[in-house]
C-alpha cells in the first residue's frame with residue numbers, strides 16, 4: 281500500500297500545505313488537536329524517528345528547524361509543543377516520520 285504522507289509530499293493527494301522545500305513539507309493535520317496543528321515531514325520516506333536519525337540526522341535537524349520557523353510564522357510566541365509519536369505504544373498511526381507542531385492553546389502535561 282502507498283504511504284499517505286509520501287503521496288502528500290508528491291502532491292498525489294491534497295493537503296493544506298504551510299511549507300514546502302526540497303527536503304521538508306508541512307501541512308495542517310486533518311484532525312486537529314489544537315488551534316494550530318501542523319505535521320512536518322521529510323520528503324524522503326523513513327518509518328520512524330530512529331530510522332531517520334540513523335540514516336540522515338541532518339534531515340531530522342531540518343524538520344525541527346522548519347517546525348520552529350512555522351511556529352514563528354503562526355505567531356506561537358506564547359509557546360508550542362513538538363511531538364514525534366513512535367510505535368504502537370507511542371500512538372504512531374502513520375509509518376512515515378512526522379513532527380506534530382501543536383499550539384494556540386495551553387497544553388497540559390503529562391499527555392494522555
Ligand code: 5GP
Pocket residue numbers: 284295296307308309310311312319364365371372373374375
Ligand atoms: P500519528 O498518530 O501517527 O502520530 O499522527 C498521524 C496524524 O496524521 C494524525 O494526527 C492524523 O490526524 C493525521 N493524518 C492522517 N492521515 C492524514 C491525511 O491524509 N491528511 C492529513 N492532513 N492528516 C492526516
Ligand code: ZN
Pocket residue numbers: 283284285286287324325326375376
Ligand atoms: Zn512515506
